[in-house]
Amino acid sequence: MAVTLTVNGQARTVDADPDTPLLWVLRDELDLVGTKFGCGQALCGACTVHLDGTPTRSCQTTLGDVGDAKIVTIEGVQGREAEAVRAAWVSLDVVQCGYCQSGQIMSAVALLTENKKPADSDIDAAMDGNVCRCATYHRIRAAIHDAARRLEA
Template identity: 60%
Template sequence: MATFKLHVNGKEKQVDVDPATPVLWVLRDHLELTGTKYGCGVAACGACTVHLDGVPVRSCQLPVAAIGIKKITTIEGLSDNNSHPVQAAWIEEQVPQCGYCQSGQIMAAVALLQKKTSPTDADIDAAMQGHICRCGTYPRIREAIKKASKKMSVKG
């Protein structure tokens, strides 16, 4: 066991865990941030995606000891009330069916829109590659990203 100081969603948190513990389990089991989901456990599906200093990463395979001073943002850190433009667009486009993959999908979409404010279909496909939606809502995901892009360009 070791003590780690983590910067999660703008707040400093302290946890005592094995250094090899994946960030996913630190978030869910120790910090009770359950929006980040366990999907496959091998970083292949994207359900566990969080941001590490703004970069989307798969948290199920990332040991907490590798975090250091980097800032973690989870789906809970985007907004308290689903008002982030990507979350709002997701709701408006009725993207979720089962909803299980959606937090990872949203985190990937937010990272994309932070890099490219007006992404092309090819940009969206590249950014979302490897994010699996068992319900097949990919066309709605693409439309939600386009809608969020427009919302974000109006805001800022």
């Protein structure tokens, strides 16, 4: 079934069943492989994308669920918050294996868009669904605070 989606600001038409998880539409149909497969059950957050700005687990969102929502992936996320987050991530060398980091960054950008100066408890609440087996959490927390400072400047 042909469905037209808005992905990273562009209209993209895909031929897939409505029950297909958005994750596999992005990765296998649209070649947007920055969004990762980690668990398939919305337990790890590696597949996080924005639907109308809201961080969403694409592995448990079907094509049929998307409707008219605008989809933004790691490849397309931009704006002040995204720039601040990326700059902080690089400056603090947050990444290790990097596999979860697309999802971490998408969650962090959404957090900072809603809350310009998150406290540690806000970070815990916003980021607890994003698993990092390398346990870069310590630096993710520091990088979110760093990004918040960059946004103030």
